[in-house]
Amino acid sequence: MTSTEKTEGKRDLSDVMSIREMCDAFDVTPRTLRFYEQKELLFPIRQGTRRLFTRRDRARLKLILRGKRFGFSLEDIRQLLDMYNRDPGQQEAQLKRTYELAQDRLRQMEQQRDELNEAIADLKAQMAWGEDMMANLHKAAKN
Amino acid sequence: MTSTEKTEGKRDLSDVMSIREMCDAFDVTPRTLRFYEQKELLFPIRQGTRRLFTRRDRARLKLILRGKRFGFSLEDIRQLLDMYNRDPGQQEAQLKRTYELAQDRLRQMEQQRDELNEAIADLKAQMAWGEDMMANLHKAAKN
């Protein structure tokens, strides 16, 4: 008991970051961290009124930011994160579900990329047309 | 005068579409057309209270929808459209300006595509990792 209290106490008090340290470390604003807490994406402990972000919070934040880069919404991310910390039993089904979500997202992203490529090609074509127009305008001006 | 009135009258009354015809032809909702009118992207004439969309409106709508595919905002599109119908004189500067905007947009789109490709690659890597996890879970279950 005493040893457990001691080690946990050590972990909680030493391996902890203030809101500003978090902002500097992850390049986010305080507002963002508070927002994520409100959305139940992070659960910093409180020292009086101050937030103290644990190792666990930092791990979650890393995943959150990665998820955002993948284009997942915060709500999607919250659900995924929840799955991994609830019911530490049936890991398999959860992993599978995550994998499927990732597959869906991957398909969306690839389709989006394809559409973007199409649009890029179209726009390039239009621009070539525009170059012609400009060239002709110059010729017309010379005549 | 009389001939002008006659021809213009013919054009305006025959070559004109109702709001529903427009919706069917361009696959948009009435709300969208009214919204575009309010935003000064379209200028349908009025028969009493009804809107009548002219050939010119249809041409503009085509450009609007194309612009949207390119990711331009309606406000951007309005400005571009305005340039082409105002001051039919200095076409050159306007064309150049449009061309530059298109170039900017093109760069944005290409960058966006690149970022998307990066994210896709990352996500694929993560998924491969997920597959490993699942495989290991199965092995662990068998032992």
Added chain:
DNA sequence: CGTTACATTTACGTTAACGTAACTCTCTCT
């Protein structure tokens, strides 16, 4: 003339992810 079928106007609602006041609280330094 009643009803059906569209059209129109007006104006508030939606969504995501924070930004931005405005004000309070708590320390710490001097």
Added chain:
DNA sequence: AGAGAGAGTTACGTTAACGTAAATGTAACG
């Protein structure tokens, strides 16, 4: 004790492109 630095809370603001509801109009059909 005064002052300034940071943290915290509350709550409204932002942006784009329409959606949607409510009330009203009007044209044609039977």
